[in-house]
Amino acid sequence: MWGFSNAALPGPLPSYFILSITAAMATDASAKVIDGKSVAKQIREEIAAEVSRMKDEIGVVPGLAVILVGDRKDSATYVRNKKKACESVGINSFEVHLPEDSSEQEVLNAISGFNDDPSVHGILVQLPLPSHMKEQNILNAVTIEKDVDGFHPLNIGRLAMRGREPLFVPCTPKGCIELLHRYGVEIKGKRAVVIGRSNIVGMPAALLLQREDATVSIVHSRTKNPEEITRQADIIISAVGQPNMVRGSWIKPGAVIIDVGINPVEDATSPRGYRLVGDICYEEACKIASAITPVPGGVGPMTIAMLLSNTLSAAKRAYNLQ
């Protein structure tokens, strides 16, 4: 079983947390809820304090530039949320919105402008890009010092190598590990299984766990016995996008579960006609695991918090601040 130090728990618990514990207890849940919303809130407060200190001490405000191409509604929502999050901690936000039929060169020009702009410390290109553009060309154009998404292969290479340090760690996997840290979950020497091997979550999450001395296995669509392997894990990070794929029988009693999946499933009782569930079958898992992130309210809020954290780090690095 995992030991949780109360001292590592983030601040006072919000009221919905207590409600969720009560609801869970009614179904014999034993798992502690890893409250990403509350942790993210605390991290944003820490960042706001640092941003303020930076402004006072050297008169510099960190800046994040977001490039949005086209009119996808979901992308527009993500960009709006990032902008709001920046404002909430005092980070300046810059936005370029290009039409769907822009050329690759127009996007590259926007990136180049932000690369050269000293008031911009982080640059984020909202994905997916329109299909006529080559994602790789565009992401590679972001200067490594402002690659707050951490997707540049040079950052990934440094993440993989012992003795090297990436300038930035991709936000979602960084958020997963931060949750483990803030809840006092020991990683060193533990068996960890990462389900999914995407460039933006699964693969960097595995590299991060490996850096912290876990014994890591990566389970993916070609794995023949995912249930058997997952059941050996003390820590599970799942990022596949399959609703309720990981059943109770996949989980070792006492395991800690970080569920990155955010999958809409039909729900006639919901006003929107759907609700969001994770990759993990929560109602089964919460009876077996020792701790688990809910969906929503688990990893989701952490991703934006880590983006703000990376932007702050970029600005500090630009001015050699600790």
Next chain:
Amino acid sequence: MWGFSNAALPGPLPSYFILSITAAMATDASAKVIDGKSVAKQIREEIAAEVSRMKDEIGVVPGLAVILVGDRKDSATYVRNKKKACESVGINSFEVHLPEDSSEQEVLNAISGFNDDPSVHGILVQLPLPSHMKEQNILNAVTIEKDVDGFHPLNIGRLAMRGREPLFVPCTPKGCIELLHRYGVEIKGKRAVVIGRSNIVGMPAALLLQREDATVSIVHSRTKNPEEITRQADIIISAVGQPNMVRGSWIKPGAVIIDVGINPVEDATSPRGYRLVGDICYEEACKIASAITPVPGGVGPMTIAMLLSNTLSAAKRAYNLQ
């Protein structure tokens, strides 16, 4: 059990191969010997043919530059072997030998010269460097197009990322996978365990297996139950440098074993007073595994063959040849 297609076996078997099978049978061995020496010989013949074709077609001879700093005897031997291997396939070799007390700048100058030299297509800095030099600074100075060792973080990052292609794959792990390919060992969907997580072998070997759709686990010094995890593997690649660490009880019947370790152990009966053994206890493993590399004569000869292969690729790429 693994199926081996005879069609995939390299050329006619040399006489010592048959001898070694006979000797093994006397101890109830069931494992096929994965004959790296023979495979490496065949690869070198293939490379020699390509080098010759390239010279005929466009008048270009691939060139490998090696930079040696200091007077370590083992390093001098490695450099001499690489030079001889180049000659044997018709690749030009260039060498700079700098004294032990050279400055970092002198090494960087040598690299810079080779970076700019169009007759040099691959650059290799023999490691280890003297302790007053920062390895990272020196390796990063090799232009990515000539990084035939594949150690540049940009290459490692591309190796880790789906949909990206590294310019070069590090020679020893590339040799391990090449042995599996040439012996017709299926990798996709198999459980693979890599023992050791070094930047030059274990980590890139895990990334390569992952790229080929194996389900990969990495076992290292902090792993609590290495025997239990290793016993689940269909394919084992070991690169830790501990003589005979992996015993028969660690091995699943029918597993395929690639032993990267080359460890000297005292042996009074040997004229040199020592003999070389791998990380795997060969005499136990050969009774349980379906195939295994011997030490010496397994992975060792493959490393230099892959260096030649990377140098040929670099030269072809420089002239846009297929």
